[in-house]
Amino acid sequence: MNARFWTQIGQHIRVWRVGLLPGLLVIGLVAGARMTGSLQRLEWTAFDRALRSRPLEAPDSRVVIVGINEEDIRSVGKYPIPDRELATLLKAIQSYQPAVMGLDLFRDITTDPDRAELAQLLRASPNLIGIEADVSSVATLKVKPPPELPPTQVGLADIILDPDGKLRRCLLASKVDSGTVKYSLPLLLAAGYLKTKGIALQHGTRASDPIRLGTTTLPRFRAYTGGYVRAKAGGNQLLINFRSHPAPFPVVSMMDVLQGRVKPELMRDRIVLVGVTASHSLNDTIMTDALKGSLLSEATGSTDEYQLLYGIENHAHAISQLISAVLDQRPLLHTWAEGWEYAWILLWGLLGTALGLLLQSPWKTLLGLAIGSMCLVAIAYGGILLSWWLPVVPSLLALSAAGLTTALFDRDSRLLLEQRSLTLKRTYDAVHNGPLQTLAAMLRSVDDLPAETVRSQLQNLNQELRSVYESMQQAVVTGDQHYAQTPIDALLYQVYEDTLKRDLPGFSSIHTFIPPDFTLLKHCTLSTDQKQALCLFLQEALCNVGNHAVAASCLDVICCQEKNCYTLQVIDNGKELAAFDRAASDSPREGRGTAQARELARSLRGRFQRHPHTPHGVVCELIWRSSRSWRLSHLFESMQYLRKRL
Numbered sequence: 088m089n090a091r092f093w094t095q096i097g098q099h100i101r102v103w104r105v106g107l108l109p110g111l112l113v114i115g116l117v118a119g120a121r122m123t124g125s126l127q128r129l130e131w132t133a134f135d136r137a138l139r140s141r142p143l144e145a146p147d148s149r150v151v152i153v154g155i156n157e158e159d160i161r162s163v164g165k166y167p168i169p170d171r172e173l174a175t176l177l178k179a180i181q182s183y184q185p186a187v188m189g190l191d192l193f194r195d196i197t198t199d200p201d202r203a204e205l206a207q208l209l210r211a212s213p214n215l216i217g218i219e220a221d222v223s224s225v226a227t228l229k230v231k232p233p234p235e236l237p238p239t240q241v242g243l244a245d246i247i248l249d250p251d252g253k254l255r256r257c258l259l260a261s262k263v264d265s266g267t268v269k270y271s272l273p274l275l276l277a278a279g280y281l282k283t284k285g286i287a288l289q290h291g292t293r294a295s296d297p298i299r300l301g302t303t304t305l306p307r308f309r310a311y312t313g314g315y316v317r318a319k320a321g322g323n324q325l326l327i328n329f330r331s332h333p334a335p336f337p338v339v340s341m342m343d344v345l346q347g348r349v350k351p352e353l354m355r356d357r358i359v360l361v362g363v364t365a366s367h368s369l370n371d372t373i374m375t376d377a378l379k380g381s382l383l384s385e386a387t388g389s390t391d392e393y394q395l396l397y398g399i400e401n402h403a404h405a406i407s408q409l410i411s412a413v414l415d416q417r418p419l420l421h422t423w424a425e426g427w428e429y430a431w432i433l434l435w436g437l438l439g440t441a442l443g444l445l446l447q448s449p450w451k452t453l454l455g456l457a458i459g460s461m462c463l464v465a466i467a468y469g470g471i472l473l474s475w476w477l478p479v480v481p482s483l484l485a486l487s488a489a490g491l492t493t494a495l496f497d498r499d500s501r502l503l504l505e506q507r508s509l510t511l512k513r514t515y516d517a518v519h520n521g522p523l524q525t526l527a528a529m530l531r532s533v534d535d536l537p538a539e540t541v542r543s544q545l546q547n548l549n550q551e552l553r554s555v556y557e558s559m560q561q562a563v564v565t566g567d568q569h570y571a572q573t574p575i576d577a578l579l580y581q582v583y584e585d586t587l588k589r590d591l592p593g594f595s596s597i598h599t600f601i602p603p604d605f606t607l608l609k610h611c612t613l614s615t616d617q618k619q620a621l622c623l624f625l626q627e628a629l630c631n632v633g634n635h636a637v638a639a640s641c642l643d644v645i646c647c648q649e650k651n652c653y654t655l656q657v658i659d660n661g662k663e664l665a666a667f668d669r670a671a672s673d674s675p676r677e678g679r680g681t682a683q684a685r686e687l688a689r690s691l692r693g694r695f696q697r698h699p700h701t702p703h704g705v706v707c708e709l710i711w712r713s714s715r716s717w718r719l720s721h722l723f724e725s726m727q728y729l730r731k732r733l
Contacts, residue, residue, distance in 0.1 A: 107440060107444075107493070108496075109489075109492045109493055109495075109496045110436065110437070110439065110440030110443065110489040110490075110492060110493040111436075111440070111489075112492075113436070113485070113488045113489045113492045113493075114432070114433055114436035114437070114440075114485050114489050116488075117432065117436065117481050117484045117485045117488065117489075118429055118432060118433075118481070118485075120481070120484075121316070121429075121432070121478075121481045122316065123316070124316035124317065126314070126480055126481055126484070127314055127315065127316050128250075128251055129314075129480045130313070130314025130478065130479075130480045130481070131249065131251065131253070131255065131314055132376065133314075133467075133479050133480050134255070134313065134314060134377075134471075134476055135253070135255070135375070135376035135377045136376065137467065137468055137471040137479075138328075138329060138331070138377040138378075138471060139331075139376060139377055139378060139379060140468070141331045141471065141472060142331065142472075143331055143332055144330055144331045144332050144335075145332070146330070146332050146334060146335050146336060146337070147330055147335060147336055147407040147411065148336075148337055148353075148357070149280070149357055149358060149407070149410060150336045150337075150357070150358045150360065150403050150406050150407050150410075151185075151336065151337045151338075151339070151353060151354055151357050151358065151359045151360070152336050152337070152338045152339070152360050152362070152364070152382075152399055152400070152403055153176070153180065153339055153340070153341060153344055153359060153360065153361045153362075154338055154339070154340055154341070154362065154363070154364030154382065154397070154399065155168060155340070155341045155361075155362065155363050155364060155365065156340050156341070156364045156365050156366075157365045157366065158340065158342065159340055159341035159342050159365075160365055162341075162342055166365075167192070168192070168341075169199060169201060170194075170199040170201045170202045170204065170205040171199075171201035171204060171205070173192070173194075173205055174201075174204045174205040174208050175345065176341055176344060176345060176361065177190070177205075177208055177212070177215070177361070178208060179344045179345055180344060180354065180359055180361070181212065183349070183351050183353075183354035183355055183359075184351075184354075184355050184356065185214070185354050185355065185356065185357050185358065185359040186214065186279065186280050186283050186356045186357060186358060187214045187215075187216065187276050187279035187280050187283075187358050187359075188212070188214055188215045188216065188358075188359045188360075188361065189215075189216050189218075189242075189272055189276045189358070189359070189360045189361065189362075189402065189406075190215060190216065190217045190218065190233075190361050190362075191218055191244065191272065191360055191361060191362030191363075191398060191399045191402060192218070192361065192362060192363070193218065193219075193220075193230045193244075194217065194232075194233040195219075195230055195231040195232060195233065195234070197234065205235075206235045209233055209235040209236050210235050210236075213240070214279065215236070215240060216236075216240050216241070216242050216272060216275045216276055216279065217232050217233045217236045217240060217241050217242070218230075218232065218241065218242055218243070218244035218272050219231055219232035219241050219242075219243065219244065220243070220244055220245055221243060221245070221263045221264075221269060222243060222245040222258065222261050222263065222322070223245065238269075240275075241269075242269075242270055242271050242272030242273070242274070242275040242276070243258060243261060243269055243270065243271045243272065244271075244272050244398070244402075245258055245261075245271075246258075246373060246398065246401065247319075247324060248373070249318075252374055253374050253375050253376060253393070254327065254373045254374065254375045254396065254401060255326060255327060255375070255377070256308050256324050256325060256326050256327055257271065257273060257324065257325055257327050257401070257405040258271045258322060258323075258324055259271055259273075259274045259298055259305065259322070259323045259324065259325055260274065260290065260294045260298065260322055260323040261294050261321065261322030261323070262293070262294040262322065268290075268292070268293065268294045271405075272402055273402050273405035273406045273409065274288075274298070274405075274409065276358050276360075276402075276406050277300065277358075277405075277406050277409035277410050278300065279358075280358050280406075280410055281300055281301065281410060281413055281414075283356070284414070286300060286301040286413060287300075287301065288300055294321075294322045294323050295307070295322070295323060296323075298323055300409065300412070300413045301413055303412050303413045305323075305325055305409075305412075305419065306325070306326075306419055306420070306421055306422075307320075307323055307324065307325070308320055308323075308324035308325055308326055311425050312326070312422050313326070313422040313476040313478070314476070314478065314480070325405075325408075325419070326419075326420040326422075326476070327377075327401075327404055327405060327408065327420075328408045328417075328418075328419055328420045328474060329375070329377050329378050329404050329408075330404060330407050330408070330411075331378075331379070332379075332380075333379050333380030333381075333385070334380070334385070335403070335404070335407065336400075336403050336407070337353060338364070338382060339353070340364075358406055358410075360399050360402060360403055360406075361399075362397065362398060362399030362402075363397065363398070363399065364382055364383075364397050364399065366383050371397060371398045372395040372396065372397060372398075373395070373396045373397075373398060373401055374393050374394070374395055374396075375393065375394055375396055376393045376394070378394045378396070379394075380394065381394045381395060381396050381397075381400060382396075382397055382400060383395045383396070383397060418473065418474035419474060420474050420475075420476060421474060421475050421476070422475070422476045423475075423477070428477075428478045431477065431478060431482060432478060432481045432482050432485050433485070435459075435463060435482040435483075435485050435486040436482075436485030436486060436489040437489075438459060438486060438490075439456060439459065439485065439486040439487060439488070439489040439490030439491075439493070440489045440490065440493045442455040442456060442459065442490045442494075443489070443490040443491065443492070443493030443494035443495075444493055444494075446494070447494075449494065452490060452491070452494045455490070456486065456487050456490045456491070459486055459490075460483055460486060460487060463479060463482055463483060463486060464479060464483070467479035467482075570615045570618045570619050570622075571615045571618075574609060575605070575608045575609070575611065575613055575618050575621065576605035576606050576607075576608050576609055578618060578621075578622050579603070579605045579608070579621070579622060579625055579646075580603075580605060582622045582625050582626050582629075583603060583625065583629070583644065586625075586626050586629040586630060586633075587600070587629065589630075589633065591630065591633025591634055592633065592634070593632050593633040593634055593635065593636040593637070593639055593659075593661065594632075594633045594642075596637075596638055596639055596640060597639050597640055597641065597642050597659075598640050598641075599640060599641040599642070600642050601641070601642070601643040601644070602644075603644035603645065603646055604646060605646050607646055607647065607648050607653070608646060608653065610713075611653055611713065616690070617687070617690055617691065620683065620686065620687040620690065621655075621687065621709075623683055623687075624655070624683060624684050624687055624709060625644075625655070625657070627680035627683060627684070628657035628680075628707040629642075629644075629657060630680075631680065631707065632657065632659045632661065635661070636659045636661025636662075636704065636705075637661050637662050638661060638662050639659045639660055639661030639662075639704065640660060641659065641660045642657075642658070642659050643656075643657075643658040643659075644656070644657050644658075645658065648713065651712060651713045652693075652710055652711065652712050652713060653693075653710070653711055653712075653713060654708065654709070654710050655708070655709045655710075656706055656707065656708045656709075657706075657707040657708075658700055658704065658705075658706050658707075659700070659704045659705065660700065660702075660703045660704040661703060661704050661705070662703050662704075681695075681697075684707075684709065687709065688709060688711065691709075691711035691712075692711060692712060693709065693710050693711025693712060694709075694710055694711075695708070695709050695710075696708050696710075
């Protein structure tokens with residue numbers, strides 16, 4: 088038994104070794120596709136959709152947007168907003184005593200005749216941060232800051248978009264052409280607000296150095312962060328963890344402030360951003376798929392899958408995530424190291440390969456892969472809820488593609504092995520039920536036969552051995568069509584007649600052949616393999632009578648149905664068959680015929696038995712349960728058949 092066990096283990100290892108190769112190849116192809124950036128946009132889309140589908144968060148009232156909308160522009164009468172009106176707006180906001188103010192408007196041109204009032208206000212507002220654009224290598228895209236503000240009160244307003252034109256990251260610090268390191272507007276406003284809470288900004292001398300706000304280290308975006316491949320990661324960038332809410336920040340208009348319609352507590356000790364929220368007058372919008380709503384979508388009633396953000400909204404989200412990470416322990420977005428991400432992809436690919444090898448049924452494999460995919464998506468979504476971006480797209484591809492490919496290759500390998508095994512089995516059965524039965528009959532009577540008779544029987548044996556090849560070749564050409572297309576009762580009649588024509592010694596003494604009636608089996612549903620096995624069972628039972636029954640005078644083959652069970656019996660009255668049967672039962676190894684009968688019984692969920700027949704002979708019996716419902720017509724036919732015999 089140990090030898091058989093280890094043999095089976097070795098066979099499984101060989102099958103798995105063959106099945107693993109295509110699975111590993113597919114995993115390698117998926118990993119290669121990710122390395123080349125072919126899956127980058129799919130990963131971005133999955134990342135955006137996961138962020139978009141998060142549960143709602145509470146709005147952040149610490150960041151207030153003062154938006155200059157279409158109505159405000161019409162009230163003023165021109166755009167850009169003149170310096171005098173802008174100065175009046177900033178004075179009104181300062182009267183509410185905000186912690187810090189961000190002016191998201193370019194004010195580098197000083198030719199306005201009313202510039203003096205705005206200039207004086209800018210110089211006298213240490214909590215006000217202006218903007219400039221100084222990161223682009225294109226000179227025409229650079230915009231200088233208001234000259235009245237010192238460099239420490241100027242932040243970069245540059246926006247970083249991905250190749251698909253969507254927003255997923257923000258700039259924190261960058262080294263500009265002059266060689267100095269400059270900070271972004273969101274970082275300066277967040278640092279100014281946190282300073283009022285006793286929390287300081289810490290940074291090295293290089294833009295790429297880690298940035299800390301108190302004890303919170305901001306994770307730096309790199310070229311291979313998450314699903315990115317060879318991204319432009321200059322300076323110090325951060326993935327934006329958008330606040331999940333259709334209206335994440337309080338928004339008031341310019342006229343609301345100027346006309347005193349704003350409650351003082353809305354802006355007191357807050358971060359106030361002043362910028363443009365005019366949907367038609369200006370083209371200051373950014374596209375993202377990671378939000379459920381925006382000011383522009385609300386204003387236009389847009390229901391598009393993607394959302395358009397105003398530039399000031401982008402800054403508000405970046406500021407909110409920074410101060411929330413420090414004050415509320417709201418996690419920033421994190422990713423694994425690149426090596427761990429590929430290990431994760433490999434793990435899911437191996438799981439798909441294992442499912443393809445273990446679940447040998449195509450439907451079971453598909454179901455297993457579907458369940459595995461749902462588990463993977465659920466884990467990835469759980470990671471997003473915990474602010475971890477896991478590689479879900481390549482993992483899904485590795486899982487499903489490796490599983491399906493392995494299942495197909497494994498199925499072909501197993502079919503080939505099964506076909507080889509079946510060919511060997513059928514070849515042996517053909518030899519066993521043909522030439523070996525003839526040889527057994529010759530051995531029983533070789534001493535009593537004349538040489539001429541022995542020569543004749545040897546010639547017959549030679550012909551039977553040669554016919555085995557021909558029959559197996561014909562089986563390869565035609566397959567199992569003969570068994571599939573011919574009714575089982577006709578097949579059994581043919582086996583019965585052909586077997587009794589064989590020159591076996593036990594048949595020579597039989598004078599009474601009770602003809603069988605196999606018509607009852609027309610109602611029995613059998614597979615092609617079961618039909619063939621049932622024919623072999625009848626042939627083997629008849630050959631046993633012909634080879635081992637001594638002085639048998641009667642042979643009876645009974646086929647009937649009782650209590651929703653089919654019964655097939657081969658009965659003789661020979662004197663020596665029982666002794667042969669006992670010897671066979673005492674043998675440590677059962678014969679091939681007995682093994683065939685037991686395999687057939689297991690296949691039919693029935694039982695096989697060979698027992699003595701009174702007063703002489705043996706009954707070879709196969710009983711199996713009908714797969715169809717019990718019918719009175721079947722019982723009636725059985726009773727008629729038994730009545731004829733009695």
